[in-house]
Amino acid sequence: xxxxxxxxxxxxxxxxxxxxxxxxxxxxxxxxxxxxxxxxxxxxxxxxxxxxxxxxxxxxxxxxxxxxxxxxxxxxxxxxxxxxxxxxxxxxxxxxxxxxxxxxxxxxxxxxxxxxxxxxxxxxxxxxxxxxxxxxxxxxxxxxxxxxxxxxxxxxxxxxxxxxxxxxxxxxxxxxxxxxxxxxxxxxxxxxxxxxxxxxxxxxxxxxxxxxxxxxxxxxxxxxxxxxxxxxxxxxxxxxxxxxxxxxxxxxxxxxxxxxxxxxxxxxxxxxxxxxxxxxxxxxxxxxxxxxxxxxxxxxxxxxxxxxxxxxxxxxxxxxxxxxxxxxxxx
Numbered sequence: 106x107x108x109x110x111x112x113x114x115x116x117x118x119x120x121x122x123x124x125x126x127x128x129x130x131x132x133x134x135x136x137x138x139x140x141x142x143x144x145x146x147x148x149x150x151x152x153x154x155x156x157x158x159x160x161x162x163x164x165x166x167x168x169x170x171x172x173x174x175x176x177x178x179x180x181x182x183x184x185x186x187x188x189x190x191x192x193x194x195x196x197x198x199x200x201x202x203x204x205x206x207x208x209x210x211x212x213x214x215x216x217x218x219x220x221x222x223x224x225x226x227x228x229x230x231x232x233x234x235x236x237x238x239x240x241x242x243x244x245x246x247x248x249x250x251x252x253x254x255x256x257x258x259x260x261x262x263x264x265x266x267x268x269x270x271x272x273x274x275x276x277x278x279x280x281x282x283x284x285x286x287x288x289x290x291x292x293x294x295x296x297x298x299x300x301x302x303x304x305x306x307x308x309x310x311x312x313x314x315x316x317x318x319x320x321x322x323x324x325x326x327x328x329x330x331x332x333x334x335x336x337x338x339x340x341x342x343x344x345x346x347x348x349x350x351x352x353x354x355x356x357x358x359x360x361x362x363x364x365x366x367x368x369x370x371x372x373x374x375x376x377x378x379x380x381x382x383x384x385x386x387x388x389x390x391x392x393x394x395x396x397x398x399x400x401x402x403x404x405x406x407x408x409x410x411x412x413x414x415x416x417x418x419x420x421x422x423x424x425x426x427x428x429x430x431x432x433x434x435x436x
Contacts (some may be wrong), residue, residue, distance in 0.1 A: 111150065167222055167223050169186050170212040172201070178352075181398060182402060186225060189406040195406070205229070213245065225248060244413055255422055258412065272308065278435055283313075286329075286348070287320065324354075330356065334365065355375055370436040374435045376392045
């Protein structure tokens with residue numbers, strides 16, 4: 106069996122250097138790292154994961170579970186999580202939950218089974234208070250916009266404040282009939298209801314009475330945004346601005362406006378939320394609420410690491426800072 110010492114001799118480095126490369130630790134120059142990786146490939150060396158786990162008491166892997174890996178937002182956030190985990194010497198395993206409580210609970214169970222050192226879970230429906238924290242001391246950080254009641258480490262976004270800022274921006278640009286194209290339900294506490302609340306707060310502050318006809322309950326996809334515009338137009342609802350629940354929905358809104366021959370921003374101004382990379386490439390580019398996603402990822406990984414080091418510390422709640430990125434869609 107090829108050993109780490111064999112790899113070190115082949116690469117002309119110390120055994121510690123090989124260990125640093127294998128465990129993705131900092132402090133190894135890129136040329137040396139490449140030489141060690143080439144020696145590993147040439148020698149056929151395979152890391153004995155079970156032995157390492159028993160010796161270190163951990164696997165060096167953090168789970169990252171999201172509703173869907175095909176969604177642009179989670180792809181962007183995943184890249185930041187991987188980068189942040191690497192800085193702490195961890196690898197990341199990505200799982201898809203399907204945005205359901207069953208899938209989210211199964212992901213936690215699977216993380217236990219695979220002996221992950223922790224899990225960052227973007228929860229849509231799971232509530233740890235209802236689960237009774239059956240995972241014990243297993244380090245978990247919840248992402249998402251639910252109210253977890255300080256029962257678990259949580260990193261979220263400024264949903265109300267962000268959407269309020271976007272709506273206020275449309276008011277400042279002269280919009281008086283602002284539609285809210287959002288998710289399917291305003292019941293409960295989640296991303297849709299919280300962002301809708303920010304929209305309502307901005308209207309109230311501007312002295313604009315809410316019009317239920319301007320609230321389009323559609324869904325979270327681009328096609329939902331397109332259909333919402335068609336539905337509003339077919340119902341004869343007049344609107345000169347749109348606050349979309351996400352940038353993905355905002356893209357669909359732009360498509361719907363174009364279908365109907367309406368110009369953005371001349372006829373209708375549009376703002377989104379999340380500031381996904383594609384938002385700057387649409388025509389027009391989308392004005393968007395931009396949470397600091399890198400900050401969120403770094404904070405989530407840091408919470409996992411600190412939970413590993415101190416399982417008894419109290420849960421922490423953090424909200425990411427944000428900026429409003431003003432682009433062509435609002436003029």
